[in-house]
Amino acid sequence: MKKTRTGAEAGSKISESTVRRLSQYLRLLHEAQANGEATLSSEELAERSGTTAAQVRKDLSFFGSFGKRGLGYSVPELRRQVEEILGLDRGWRVALVGAGKIGSALISYRNFRRMGFDILAVFDSDPTKIGQPWGTQTILPDAEMERVLGAERIDIVIVAVPADAAQAVLDRVVGSGVRAVLNFAPVRLRVPDGVAVRNVDMVVEMEGLTFALTNR
Amino acid sequence: MKKTRTGAEAGSKISESTVRRLSQYLRLLHEAQANGEATLSSEELAERSGTTAAQVRKDLSFFGSFGKRGLGYSVPELRRQVEEILGLDRGWRVALVGAGKIGSALISYRNFRRMGFDILAVFDSDPTKIGQPWGTQTILPDAEMERVLGAERIDIVIVAVPADAAQAVLDRVVGSGVRAVLNFAPVRLRVPDGVAVRNVDMVVEMEGLTFALTNR
DNA sequence: CTATCATTGTGAAATCATTCACAAGCGCAA
């Protein structure tokens, strides 16, 4: 109970749902801070994030003990701690592959910048798009991918290409040493161990809704 | 073991992860069918969707028994059955609120149409956008929302407005009787029981990646 | 300084999800 440091201890096995909830808590903490609230109890955090107080405390307890008994959690301090847990206490170098509609929605999403994500390169395979300006970037030919991913020391690649091109893109990205990918293509991608992939799949979400509507 | 009909039986409690996997299986079945494969075993389905054969069989067993022992599953038949389970054996009437970049990416996503989702109305609050053409639709003023959602008998609403407007939009949408919402705004929305919400939240996904990169 | 109050941190219990393991069923060959 002396541990106050964050970060995964050896052998830690944090579940994906815990990490998702930490993101939620962080968002609430930002709101609370903007709102001038000094402290929040696990009960308040739970209420606002749609979970239970015990869940909030358990999630946080994997990483340390950040509250004060009888008082709750200091908003600015817990915010700082959760940012550190999630790795948001540094900048991240991001590249986008696929300069279509989805990529376009992404690059103009300015919360991204505010959160420490810097989009440093944009690639496309369409020769007519190469060289065109895109936000603050210029679209690069996809043949340059391996070189630029390395030269720019890219941490995270966002894949926003058609489904049938996604696996090939992914293989090249992973081959260039990138170990985290956000995939918008509606396919399940195969990756070697040690590479993190998160999928954003509208079709799956819509089907979740039609299932819910169909079954009561 | 005589039950072959799909659909939730009384008291069924299907987990969200099972439903997500069903979407994956369906996608694979489409590919397999396009590819001329007549049958697939649970082992093959598992291999292609990144899960285990036992998981595939368990998922399907909640709804009936669709395979032939010794042979596997007939691709066209299982496809039809999974479509029925997910409620994809009918069309769905969809409206979009928020005619920004994300909405724009959605409306031009033509797989949507192919899957039985018909976007029948688009709303925005920006007076300069009202009346402009958008895909096959014309942008409607958001004051018309309640009336049009009812008149068009909308089943599912896609919310693609800024975070600080999302809860108000949701309340109006739910008040109009809509019971399924796909939310792109980066907030956790509060809904009454009986309303299904799925969130597509890029920030949460990106933070999942930074967590993974930070903690080995 | 002590009592009171609120709220955390955390083992233990309960619930939920996945994996195991195998009997039962089907197709095929002889």
Place this chain on the structure above:
DNA sequence: TTGCGCTTGTGAATGATTTCACAATGATAG
């Protein structure tokens, strides 16, 4: 028709996550 090989469907076992429940502790008031 019988036997063999393959694959399903499913209880039982295991593993993971959530919830419970309470002792420990900081803040505060008298």
